[in-house]
Amino acid sequence: MNEVPKRSFVQRIHLKLIIWLGLFIGLVYWTASLTGVNLVMFFENFDQFTALLDKMARPDWSYTQLVINPILQTVQMALIGTTIGTLIAIPFSVLAARNIVKNPFIRTIIRFILNLVRTLPDLMLAALFVAIVGIGPIAGVFTLAVFSFGMISKLFYEAIETIDEGPLEALQATGANRSQVVIFAVIPQVFNYFISYFLYTFEINVRASTVLGYLGAGGIGVYLQRSLNEFAYDKTAIIILAILVVVLIIDTISNTMRERLL
Amino acid sequence: MVAENFIEFKDVGKVYPNGTVGLSHINLTIPKGQFLVVVGLSGSGKSTLMRTLNRMHDISSGDIMIDGQSIINYKGKQLRNLRRKIGMIFQNFNLVKRSSVQRNVLSGRVGYYSTWRSALGLFSQADKQKTVEALRRVGLGEKLYTRADQLSGGQQQRVAVARAFMQDPKIVLADEPVASLDPLTTDSVMNDLKKLNDDFGITVIVNLHSLELARKYADRIVGLRGGELVYDKTIDQVTDTDLDNIYQSEGPEPESEAIVMHSATEGVI
Ligand SMILES: Nc1ncnc2c1ncn2[C@@H]1O[C@H](COP(=O)(O)OP(=O)(O)OP(=O)(O)O)[C@@H](O)[C@H]1O
Ligand SMILES: [Mg+2]
Numbered sequence: 001m002n003e004v005p006k007r008s009f010v011q012r013i014h015l016k017l018i019i020w021l022g023l024f025i026g027l028v029y030w031t032a033s034l035t036g037v038n039l040v041m042f043f044e045n046f047d048q049f050t051a052l053l054d055k056m057a058r059p060d061w062s063y064t065q066l067v068i069n070p071i072l073q074t075v076q077m078a079l080i081g082t083t084i085g086t087l088i089a090i091p092f093s094v095l096a097a098r099n100i101v102k103n104p105f106i107r108t109i110i111r112f113i114l115n116l117v118r119t120l121p122d123l124m125l126a127a128l129f130v131a132i133v134g135i136g137p138i139a140g141v142f143t144l145a146v147f148s149f150g151m152i153s154k155l156f157y158e159a160i161e162t163i164d165e166g167p168l169e170a171l172q173a174t175g176a177n178r179s180q181v182v183i184f185a186v187i188p189q190v191f192n193y194f195i196s197y198f199l200y201t202f203e204i205n206v207r208a209s210t211v212l213g214y215l216g217a218g219g220i221g222v223y224l225q226r227s228l229n230e231f232a233y234d235k236t237a238i239i240i241l242a243i244l245v246v247v248l249i250i251d252t253i254s255n256t257m258r259e260r261l262l
Numbered sequence: 263m264v265a266e267n268f269i270e271f272k273d274v275g276k277v278y279p280n281g282t283v284g285l286s287h288i289n290l291t292i293p294k295g296q297f298l299v300v301v302g303l304s305g306s307g308k309s310t311l312m313r314t315l316n317r318m319h320d321i322s323s324g325d326i327m328i329d330g331q332s333i334i335n336y337k338g339k340q341l342r343n344l345r346r347k348i349g350m351i352f353q354n355f356n357l358v359k360r361s362s363v364q365r366n367v368l369s370g371r372v373g374y375y376s377t378w379r380s381a382l383g384l385f386s387q388a389d390k391q392k393t394v395e396a397l398r399r400v401g402l403g404e405k406l407y408t409r410a411d412q413l414s415g416g417q418q419q420r421v422a423v424a425r426a427f428m429q430d431p432k433i434v435l436a437d438e439p440v441a442s443l444d445p446l447t448t449d450s451v452m453n454d455l456k457k458l459n460d461d462f463g464i465t466v467i468v469n470l471h472s473l474e475l476a477r478k479y480a481d482r483i484v485g486l487r488g489g490e491l492v493y494d495k496t497i498d499q500v501t502d503t504d505l506d507n508i509y510q511s512e513g514p515e516p517e518s519e520a521i522v523m524h525s526a527t528e529g530v531i
Contacts, residue, residue, distance in 0.1 A: 164359070166354055167356050169356060170352060170356035170357075172345070173345055173348070174346055174350075174369065175342040175343065175345035175347075176342070176369070176372045176373055177342060177377060180373075180380055180381075183380065184365075188360050188361045188365075189358065189359075189360060191360070
């Protein structure tokens with residue numbers, strides 16, 4: 001009796017898969033018509049796009065000199081913002097972790113705050129901080145700090161929730177207090193994840209801060225906006241290239257570091 | 263007579279929040295410096311009994327005295343001071359795998375430091391020296407800077423013994439310390455525990471499944487069944503048939519098991 005069990009008709013034609021595929025296509029069509037996505041228009045106006053590319057293909061290399069400082073400022077903004085956000089995120093993530101804080105009340109409140117912070121769009125935050133501290137990189141730093149805080153604290157507390165709880169129990173049994181349990185049994189287990197998530201957020205922030213410049217929050221974004229307003233696409237090209245180079249460098253550094261750590 | 267009645271369980275009962283009976287009517291006195299082995303089937307309450315002593319579990323009724331003091335209402339600092347005098351060894355070692363052996367052993371000492379001093383790693387020279395001594399005692403002197411996850415299971419358990427030694431414990435609790443080890447490493451870990459007992463008069467309580475080991479190391483063997491103490495003899499009085507009885511599922515009191523089973527299922531529903 002070594003027969004392979006036969007698949008039923010429904011299993012053979014993968015009925016479920018077909019139904020899901022049909023549903024998916026229907027949904028895409030429906031949302032496209034609802035939001036007014038028009039593919040025809042997209043292709044009709046394609047020549048505009050190529051015209052723009054054409055202008056950008058002749059970058060104004062002399063502009064490179066001027067771009068270096070603002071792009072370094074962008075990197076600095078991202079670094080400081082990410083660092084501030086991370087430092088605040090550490091205690092919050094510990095308090096939000098189910099295996100550390102058994103009290104569901106505290107945890108729920110902390111998580112509610114974190115969710116709230118994460119729902120704030122970063123452009124709105126930037127507008128807000130520009131209004132409070134004025135145009136300039138400080139507004140960008142604050143925006144990135146809040147954004148990093150929201151993102152990192154979630155990544156951190158999820159990392160904390162995956163740790164081996166044995167050492168926590170062992171430390172508690174030696175008479176260590178709560179903070180000592182966290183320092184000696186939790187942090188060593190998640191430290192590498194923390195570094196890795198920090199680098200990841202830093203990468204994202206470098207990219208995000210170019211957009212923030214649009215709202216006057218400092219860095220390269222200000223220059224990007226200016227060049228676009230002046231239709232100086234030869235300068236835009238330089239800025240985009242510069243951003244690309246910096247992002248590539250940071251990606252490479254942080255990827256190699258993360259691979260070493262994990 | 264403090265020495266005679268070092269640890270006293272007085273009619274101790276423990277019911278878990280889900281209704282499972284962990285312990286019932288436990289009366290047990292343990293003199294200072296005894297090597298006590300607790301045996302019993304899985305689920306008989308061995309771990310529960312052990313954990314009531316360092317208050318990792320709270321009891322529901324009765325009283326527990328250590329050195330003439332009731333410990334059941336200890337809180338905060340007082341509880342931590344109790345715990346730092348009680349070392350604990352676990353079946354799966356519970357070392358911080360990513361930390362060095364040194365840091366794992368030192369972590370047995372943090373109860374003696376303020377949060378800030380321990381956080382900054384400001385351990386005294388004497389305590390750092392003591393780590394080396396603790397590791398030498400378990401034959402791992404050269405592993406000081408090795409990461410814990412690079413050690414074998416047996417070595418990890420011996421580091422755990424060293425960590426307990428760092429606490430300057432009066433009592434060491436070992437919950438099935440050798441359950442996942444081969445016979446050879448089993449002996450070295452059991453000998454490490456025995457040495458703590460012999461050299462420093464530390465009271466050692468070990469949960470074991472192996473009767474052979476129990477007879478080899480114990481001064482006294484107690485048996486649990488369904489949360490009740492059903493056996494208690496010093497080693498010179500223990501016979502083979504006694505021990506077989508503890509491990510028989512149809513023993514003198516089959517109902518007690520049934521009750522535990524019953525309330526356990528109830529708790530789930
Ligand atoms: N946290 C808990 N919540 C509810 N019931 C529990 C809990 N821990 C243990 N129990 C129950 O209490 C009883 C005694 O468990 P205990 O862990 O003390 O047994 P044990 O003798 O150590 O068993 P083993 O040899 O398997 O380790 C069992 O019925 C168990 O299911
Ligand atoms: Mg157990």
